Amino acid sequence: MVVTFCRMTQQEAEEIAAWHYPPPYDFYDMTADEEDYEAFIDPHRRSAHTYSAYKAGMLIGFFTIHPTSEETVDVGLGLRPDLTGKGRGASFVAAGLDFAERRCGARVFTLSVAAFNERAVEVYRRAGFKETHRFDQKTNGGTYPFIAMKKDEGGCSAVALHHFHLKADWPGGRNEVGRIESDKLKTEISIPKEMDGPDVGTNPDEMLLGAAATCYIITLAAMIERADLPLQEMDMTSEGQVDVTDGVFTYKKIIHRPRVVLKQEAGETDLKKLHRLVEKAEKTCMISRAIEGNVALELDADVTVAS
CATH class of the missing domain: 3.30.300.20 (K homology (KH) domain)
Incomplete structure (x- = not known):
C-alpha cells in the first residue's frame, strides 16, 4: 500500500468524524464519545500532529504522531470503515510508522488499543509491538480495558531471507592469482604485497x-x-x-x-x-x-x- 500523509484539514476532519464502523467496532466511531468528537472536529483543539492518509488520491484513514521524548512517538490511527477487516491494516500501520520515523526521527513507538479489539492487537504484534501493561480507560460513557503496546528499534514485523552467490577460481599455490565473480562484481584476487603476495587485483x-x-x-x-x-x-x-x-x-x-x-x-x-x-x-x-x-x-x- 503506497500511502501519503498530509496535515489534516477541517474538511477532512469532518469527513472522518462522520465515519461509522460495524459493531463491535462502532466503539471507534468519533460520535461514540462526545468529548473526543468535539476535540477532533475543533481545529483549535485538534492536535497539530494529526495527518490524513491518502492512497491513489482517496482519503483512506488518519494517523496521529505525538512525540513524548526525543526518540519516542505515541501513535494513533484509523482506517476508513469499508477498508477494515480486509488484510490492509498491516501495510497501513507500516506506512504510518515509516512516516513517523521520517518526520520525527523516532526509534520507539507506543500506542494503546481497546482490549476487545483482537484484530487490531494481532496487526500491531505482527508490526513488532509488544504488550507492556493493561489499564482501564474512561471513554464512550464507560470504563473499558485497554492494552498499552510498545515497539522499539529491535521490533521486527517480517523475516525475509536473501541469497547472494559468488564463484571463486584459484589456479594453484599461495602466490597465484585467482578470480572471483558474482552478479555485480568481477575481479582478480591475490595476496597483497604487504603480506609478500603478488598484489594483483584486490x-x-x-x-x-x-x-x-x-x-x-x-x-x-x-x-x-x-x-x-x-x-x-x-x-x-x-x-x-x-x-x-x-x-x-x-x-x-x-x-x-x-x-x-x-x-x-x-x-x-x-x-x-x-x-x-x-x-x-x-x-x-x-x-x-x-x-x-x-x-x-x-x-x-x-x-x-x-x-
Whole structure:
C-alpha cells in the first residue's frame, strides 16, 4: 500500500468524524464519545500532529504522531470503515510508522488499543509491538480495558531471507592469482604485497574493509534520508588494521571516518540527531553486526553544518 500523509484539514476532519464502523467496532466511531468528537472536529483543539492518509488520491484513514521524548512517538490511527477487516491494516500501520520515523526521527513507538479489539492487537504484534501493561480507560460513557503496546528499534514485523552467490577460481599455490565473480562484481584476487603476495587485483583484506565501509555509509545515508535531515554532502575514508604475529594474520580493527555536512538551514536539533545517527548506523549495519566480537569497529566522525 503506497500511502501519503498530509496535515489534516477541517474538511477532512469532518469527513472522518462522520465515519461509522460495524459493531463491535462502532466503539471507534468519533460520535461514540462526545468529548473526543468535539476535540477532533475543533481545529483549535485538534492536535497539530494529526495527518490524513491518502492512497491513489482517496482519503483512506488518519494517523496521529505525538512525540513524548526525543526518540519516542505515541501513535494513533484509523482506517476508513469499508477498508477494515480486509488484510490492509498491516501495510497501513507500516506506512504510518515509516512516516513517523521520517518526520520525527523516532526509534520507539507506543500506542494503546481497546482490549476487545483482537484484530487490531494481532496487526500491531505482527508490526513488532509488544504488550507492556493493561489499564482501564474512561471513554464512550464507560470504563473499558485497554492494552498499552510498545515497539522499539529491535521490533521486527517480517523475516525475509536473501541469497547472494559468488564463484571463486584459484589456479594453484599461495602466490597465484585467482578470480572471483558474482552478479555485480568481477575481479582478480591475490595476496597483497604487504603480506609478500603478488598484489594483483584486490584481496580479502580490502574486500572486508570495502564491505564494512559501503554498508556503513549506505546505512547512514538511509537514516539521514528517513530523518529528513538537510544533507549537503557526505564522504568517508576507512582504515583496516591487520596484525601479523608469529605468522598468524588477524584482522584487528576497522576505523570509519565519515564526514557529514548539513546545509546552513540545519539547526542544533538536526545536528544532535545526526550525531546520534552516525553512532546508530555503525550498530545497525549488517556487516558491522556480522563481524561484531571479532573485529573492533571505531568511528572518528566529522559532523558539521555548512557555513
